[in-house]
Amino acid sequence: MTHRRERQVVVGQAVLSVELTPDAITLLRFGAVTRNAHLIHYDTEFARSEGLAGPVVMAQLHGCLFHRAAAEFAGAGGQVREVGWRNRAPACVGDRLVVTGTVRSVDASSGAVTLDLVERCGAGGAVCCRGRAVVIPG
Amino acid sequence: MIRNAVLELVEERALASVGRWERRSLGVVRAEDAAEFARAAGESAPYLVDTAHGDFTVHPMYVVSLLRGAPGADAAEFRPDGMYRDEVPGTDGLDVRLMAGGQDVRWVGEVRAGDLIESRRALTAVERKGVGEGFLLLTMEKVYGAARGALVEVTERFIVR
Numbered sequence: 001m002t003h004r005r006e007r008q009v010v011v012g013q014a015v016l017s018v019e020l021t022p023d024a025i026t027l028l029r030f031g032a033v034t035r036n037a038h039l040i041h042y043d044t045e046f047a048r049s050e051g052l053a054g055p056v057v058m059a060q061l062h063g064c065l066f067h068r069a070a071a072e073f074a075g076a077g078g079q080v081r082e083v084g085w086r087n088r089a090p091a092c093v094g095d096r097l098v099v100t101g102t103v104r105s106v107d108a109s110s111g112a113v114t115l116d117l118v119e120r121c122g123a124g125g126a127v128c129c130r131g132r133a134v135v136i137p138g
Numbered sequence: 139m140i141r142n143a144v145l146e147l148v149e150e151r152a153l154a155s156v157g158r159w160e161r162r163s164l165g166v167v168r169a170e171d172a173a174e175f176a177r178a179a180g181e182s183a184p185y186l187v188d189t190a191h192g193d194f195t196v197h198p199m200y201v202v203s204l205l206r207g208a209p210g211a212d213a214a215e216f217r218p219d220g221m222y223r224d225e226v227p228g229t230d231g232l233d234v235r236l237m238a239g240g241q242d243v244r245w246v247g248e249v250r251a252g253d254l255i256e257s258r259r260a261l262t263a264v265e266r267k268g269v270g271e272g273f274l275l276l277t278m279e280k281v282y283g284a285a286r287g288a289l290v291e292v293t294e295r296f297i298v299r
Contacts, residue, residue, distance in 0.1 A: 022180075026178065026180070029178035030175075033174050033178050034175070034203045034205055035206040037220040037221070038219060038221045039220040040219070050235050051235075059238030059241065060199060060202070063243065064197075064199045065179075065180075067243075068179075068181065079245075080198065080245065082243065083199075083243050084240070084293075085240050087237070087238055087239055087240050090237075
C-alpha cells in the first residue's frame with residue numbers, strides 16, 4: 001500500500017517566480033481580447049501627455065501574473081481562492097515583470113495558505129505592484 | 139488641499155451614485171476567446187490555451203478582465219482617451235486622467251465555457267487622497283455570475299486625477 005506524501009508548507013517559504021516581458025504586440029493582443037481601448041496602453045504620445053514614460057501594462061495583465069504565481073504555488077489539484085494587488089508604479093512596454101513572494105500564513109484548519117507577492121519591473125527592479133493570494137495547495 | 143473644479147464635480151457625481159447597482163451582460167463565454175486571453179497573458183499551460191485539452195479550463199482572470207462582452211461598443215460609448223464613458227463613474231464628459239488602482243478578486247465558483255455571464259457593480263467609496271490637488275480614489279464592488287449563481291467577486295479601485 002502506498003501513501004501520498006503530504007506537501008509541507010511553512011511560513012516564509014519562497015514562491016517560485018514567474019515573469020513576463022510584454023511588448024507592444026502583447027498589449028495589443030491582451031487589449032483586443034478584453035476590449036480595452038484605453039490609449040495609455042497603445043499610444044506613446046498620449047501616454048506621455050498623461051505623465052507616463054510610455055504605454056503602460058494593463059492592470060488585469062498584472063493580475064494574470066499574480067494569479068499564475070499563485071496557481072503554480074498551489075500546484076496540480078490545488079485552488080486559487082483569492083488574488084489581490086495594488087498598483088504602486090506604472091510598468092511600461094518592454095519592462096521585464098517578475099512576481100516573487102513568500103508564504104505569509106498557513107491556516108491549519110482549512111489548509112488555506114496566504115501568500116505575500118510583489119511584482120518588480122524594469123532593469124532597476126522597482127516595485128510596480130504589491131499583492132497577495134490565498135490558495136489551497138494540491 | 140488645492141481646489142480643482144473638475145475633480146470636485148467628479149466627486150459630487152460619484153458620491154451621488156454610491157450604492158447604486160448596475161447590471162451588464164458580458165455575453166456567453168467562448169472557450170476559444172478564453173484560450174486567446176490566456177495566450178495573450180503569456181500562459182502556455184495546455185489546460186488554459188488548448189480548447190481540445192481534456193481538462194480545458196477558462197482562465198480564472200478572463201471574465202473579470204473583460205471591459206465589455208461581444209459585440210463590443212458603439213463609437214459613442216468611448217471617451218476621447220479610448221476608455222468607456224461609463225467605466226469610471228462620475229467622469230463622463232470630463233477631461234480627467236484615469237488609472238487603475240488595483241483589484242481584489244475572490245472566486246466563489248468556476249466560470250465555464252458556455253456560461254452566460256452577467257456582471258453587477260456598484261460604487262462603494264469615494265475618497266480624496268494625496269496632496270495639492272490630490273486625486274480621487276473610487277472603490278467599486280463587482281459580482282460576476284451565471285444562472286447557477288455568483289462566480290467571482292471583485293473589489294476594484296480607480297484613480298482619477
